[in-house]
Amino acid sequence: SQQGEEDPQALSIQEGENATMNCSYKTSINNLQWYRQNSGRGLVHLILIRSNEREKHSGRLRVTLDTSKKSSSLLITASRAADTASYFCATVDYSGAGSYQLTFGKGTKLSVIP
Amino acid sequence: ETGVTQTPRHLVMGMTNKKSLKCEQHLGHNAMYWYKQSAKKPLELMFVYSLEERVENNSVPSRFSPECPNSSHLFLHLHTLQPEDSALYLCASSQGLGLAGDPYNEQFFGPGTRLTVL
Numbered sequence: 001s002q003q004g005e006e007d008p009q010a011l012s013i014q015e016g017e018n019a020t021m022n023c024s025y026k027t028s029i030n031n032l033q034w035y036r037q038n039s040g041r042g043l044v045h046l047i048l049i050r051s052n053e054r055e056k057h058s059g060r061l062r063v064t065l066d067t068s069k070k071s072s073s074l075l076i077t078a079s080r081a082a083d084t085a086s087y088f089c090a091t092v093d094y095s096g097a098g099s100y101q102l103t104f105g106k107g108t109k110l111s112v113i114p
Numbered sequence: 115e116t117g118v119t120q121t122p123r124h125l126v127m128g129m130t131n132k133k134s135l136k137c138e139q140h141l142g143h144n145a146m147y148w149y150k151q152s153a154k155k156p157l158e159l160m161f162v163y164s165l166e167e168r169v170e171n172n173s174v175p176s177r178f179s180p181e182c183p184n185s186s187h188l189f190l191h192l193h194t195l196q197p198e199d200s201a202l203y204l205c206a207s208s209q210g211l212g213l214a215g216d217p218y219n220e221q222f223f224g225p226g227t228r229l230t231v232l
Contacts, residue, residue, distance in 0.1 A: 004156075033220075042118070042204055042223035043157075088157065101170075102221060104157035 004032070004089040004105030012111040019076040021108040023089030024069075032065060033102070034074050035088045043088065046074075081114045117141045118224035120205050126230045127195065135190040135227045137205030145211050146188040147221065148180060149204040157204070163188060164211050195231045202226045 007022045023032070031050045035043040049056045049065045049072065056063045062075040076083055086107040093101065118139045127133050139146060148160040162170035163182040177199075179191040188205055204226045208219040 040202065040226070040228060042120075042225045043206075043221075044223070045220050048220070090157075101159065103159075106154065106156050 004091050004103060006087070006089055006105045006108040008108060009106070010109045010111070012113065013079055015079060015081055015112055015114050017079055019079050019083070019110055019112070021074045021087050021089075021110070023072045023074070023105060025072075025089075025091045026070065027091075027093060028067075029091045029093050031092045032063075032072050033090045033092065034061075034063060034072075035090060035104075037086045037088065037107070039085075046087075076110075079110075079112045081112050084110060084112045086110070117222050118205060118207055120203075120224035120227050122227060123225065124228045124230075126232065127192070128232050129195060129197070131195075132191070132193045134192065135203055135205075135229075137188040137190075137224055139186055139188075139205075139207040139222070139224075141207060141222060143207040143209050143222070144185055145208045145219070146182060146185075147206040147208075148188065148190050149206065151202040151204055151226070153201075161190075162211070169211065192229075195229075197231050200229055200231045202228050 004023045004025050013019050031048055033048045034046045036046050037043045047058045047063050049063050060077045065072045086109045088104050088107040090102045090104045121136045145164045147162050150158045150160055159172050160174045161180045166182045177194050181189040205224040206221040208221045210219050
């Protein structure tokens with residue numbers, strides 16, 4: 001069943017502006033990850049935040065996690081045209097037999113206009 | 115993208131054809147995955163292999179048949195597919211499956227095979 005659900009589905013901004021994407025999920029998680037996908041390509045891991053963390057930074061990326069609201073946000077500051085891509089959140093939860101499963105949302109399509 | 119490679123990058127096949135997708139990882143990982151990405155749907159996990167053994171099959175129709183001959187290679191054999199099977203098929207690998215209390219295994223994805231079934 002679908003776990004992460006991103007909001008908005010599509011976002012269009014001007015270069016230099018900040019982009020904020022949100023992700024909500026339903027069940028408890030071990031960690032939450034954000035991935036980026038350029039059109040028709042594979043996914044690239046951006047950042048991981050553990051369930052006991054509230055905020056994490058990596059370069060121009062800032063991720064927050066609110067486990068009480070079961071939500072996360074990804075902020076990209078000072079956006080560039082090269083940031084144009086789809087962004088997915090993926091929750092990691094225990095799937096039994098000692099293994100963990102990534103469950104992806106549908107993604108947010110970000111367009112950064114030069 | 116040199117860590118995980120997939121061939122072919124594009125494939126068009128008829129419903130009666132038999133074809134195979136190939137994935138190779140050069141990262142020394144022990145786990146490999148097949149995902150299906152259709153338009154406007156979340157990424158769907160199809161199969162998981164750990165040390166060449168299938169550990170998960172997410173109710174995938176038998177017209178998709180995976181094969182993992184060694185920890186570096188993963189195949190997806192396709193037979194009598196339907197037009198709704200058209201999608202981007204992504205392969206991924208990770209160090210492990212999160213055993214021994216370590217769930218933080220980052221997955222590395224290949225570029226995908228764009229499959230069109232006519």
